[in-house]
Amino acid sequence: MTEHADVDDAVAQAMTVMPALAAAGCAGRARLMLAIADELHADGDAIVELADRETALGLPRLRGELARTVHQLRLFADVLSEGGYLEVTIDHADPDAAPAPRPDLRRMLVPVGPVAVYAASNFPLAFSVAGGDTTSALAAGCPVVVKVHSGHPHTSLRCGAAVRQGATVAGLPEDVLQLVQGRSAGVALVRHDDIQAVGFTGSVEGGRALYDIAVSRPRPIPFYGELGSINPFVVTPAAAAERAEEIGRGLAGSFTLGLGQFCTKPGLAFVPDGEDGERLIQALVGAAAPVPGGRMLTPAIRDSFHAGADERAAQPGVRTVLAAKGESKPRVLLTRAPTMPDMLLDECFGPLVVVVEYNGSAQLSAALNRVPGSLTATIHCGQKDEIVATVVRQLIDKVGRMVFNGYPTGVAVTWAMHHGGPYPSSTFPHHTSVGATAIRRFLRPVAYQDAPEAQLPLELREDNPLRLPRRVNGRYVPGA
């Protein structure tokens, strides 16, 4: 790992490996994905132990996170093997086309160039050195320079070594991934003229500061940031009537999971007032109370959680219904929809949930109107529940993923996953940081017009030697 002065070297090195990564093609980069997955898997026990020492997230959770990280690499190997992500599109020349004769046009997506990744504190594996941003950028064909998170430097180094070893095994230069550390290196990285895009997971404050640098460069670049998310959680009266206790217990499990250090932690739970809501809150408090506290990711995060929780509890109209003694123990606050203070709309990172009691759908709707953009929203509804469609319509405008009768923590890494949402949950809700389509962030289209066959990349050749799925003259044609 390098300090500030070496950011220039790292980016220069990234530029030199770019042709090799591009030349590897989909097949070569699919092999890269699998080789990195194998290296991470092989070194998994040591990585997980290191990560636990640095983050205190616990071995079971970290084993799961490693498995997810490995799975993610294999998913991108599938994405590369299938090839649809290239969006190969061919329009044959047509001298008789209306309104004007048209040339032969062939479009595909190409890598944007070196990518900067800012690792997250809360996922030392899945959103860090070998995480989703790095994996999708490498899959796209972009070399990556990661600014490691100061909360888990040794884990970062070890994962970095696995990625670089995987590159070697796959016959690629190990510098497809490089690491830098330190705040000033982070700033130098986003400013560097040869960096073409940024992936970031972290706080609203830190993310917005880097975003502002990225977009105010002489040549601005896209900054794909995943920032803060309050993740509204709505329980309809029918759902509360049907299964108050079950939902209360489930919510307790979700908001306390990993000490509440998930970007998808439900932070604001809308519960109907009255008897059913009371039962739900009792179950919630009952299930959360015995959940142990523990060491949060970093001392700064712990301090911020305690201060943020105390500040929220002191707001007018807010009542504390659970605040067990001890470090980072779960907290439950209660407020009422019409008088909910603004501060409760901001994420409080850690094991805290605010229950917002509402009376009727007009109160619920007015309160939901105030909720900021989020990664997820959740609704618990009854079998025949008249208000669901209206609430969902309102929530969908604000979020990237809509969860029904479940819990938003736990993000499946699949083709259909979307992990992103309106600001401040992400800086660019058009894109995702999890799932197969995360690769799209690091690609740009290029069109070839009337190119001689020999000058076309293999992906665009008429005889389709790579057997890619493609759209020809407007019609989809399957691949191999």
Next chain:
Amino acid sequence: MTEHADVDDAVAQAMTVMPALAAAGCAGRARLMLAIADELHADGDAIVELADRETALGLPRLRGELARTVHQLRLFADVLSEGGYLEVTIDHADPDAAPAPRPDLRRMLVPVGPVAVYAASNFPLAFSVAGGDTTSALAAGCPVVVKVHSGHPHTSLRCGAAVRQGATVAGLPEDVLQLVQGRSAGVALVRHDDIQAVGFTGSVEGGRALYDIAVSRPRPIPFYGELGSINPFVVTPAAAAERAEEIGRGLAGSFTLGLGQFCTKPGLAFVPDGEDGERLIQALVGAAAPVPGGRMLTPAIRDSFHAGADERAAQPGVRTVLAAKGESKPRVLLTRAPTMPDMLLDECFGPLVVVVEYNGSAQLSAALNRVPGSLTATIHCGQKDEIVATVVRQLIDKVGRMVFNGYPTGVAVTWAMHHGGPYPSSTFPHHTSVGATAIRRFLRPVAYQDAPEAQLPLELREDNPLRLPRRVNGRYVPGA
């Protein structure tokens, strides 16, 4: 049209029509596209005459532009009817999935909300009120507020009326499109909290100023700007040897077309020195000399062209080889690759081309390195031309469209077209403002997790009532 004070009203109105536009679905919006196309076509003669009076672009060119605008609407009707643009992706629940049981996930793209469009001076039809930005935003399901260009206000009103009438015919509110005018309205529009994305075509200066506002809002929004482009044009020695005169004449036609008022005008032509290059330059000058000047789009554009051309001609090492007397007559400047002044790398909007003589591929490569991001690059090459692959590789990094043995002016509106490129030619090279995929700018993904069938939009239902193409468990399944 409204002045500044009414931007709030226009956006509020856009918010109210959003549900109707969404509810129309692909089929309803395809009908909208066709109805607008019909209205524009029916009123075509009057629109073209008005546009000619306001822009002096000439009837034949404007008739072509109208046909292109109508064609564009019909292409988006096809895009909507096919439905692949929705990127419907379904992963079924799998309790046995590794590394963790996975829920049912269903992803599709949804409209982002009200879009602001800033119309161009140089395409009063195809990049203006009823142009590509408006069409692709409406197709996506986003209401549009256009800031009309002051160069053709009456044409704008007339096209606006056609779009609104088309909406009525298609059974939609006419306020799916609204117009505002004036600089302060333009600024108020990009600042408005309910505007979710911006399409812009214009100068680097104006575009960057609006871009800076868009990204520094409390909640930033994507600004899809098409700004300035120098469009490098390379003639290899083999091509010059084979057909110097033909290329010289073709280049003259391309850089003088419409008084050089195209964003894809070739502005910088790299020509081998020596005898073949001389022949090419002679043919270029010979063909450009008799091309008449005329009225440019606006007095400001004319003044800027004359000043910019004079300033470039006065640079050290630059020789004027054609500067016919008269308003906005074609100009040809000549310089040498190793000493090319920086100023020549900036677009000079109007009928001016700079010929850069190079001696050997090292000189060519060093000069191309200095070329900024552009919408297009062009290469003219010989039958068996060894340097082509190297030059193309260098150019592709800088541009969105690579033209072979042709001319970059004339942008076909097709599925495979890409009209965008690295900064400053566009603010976001991941996206296009022309062609079927322009719609992607105004859409964001949403994922439904474990939604009851009744709560799913029709697009995501298991039985696929809309017969959309979709990806199910990773595999593409064709639609109807």
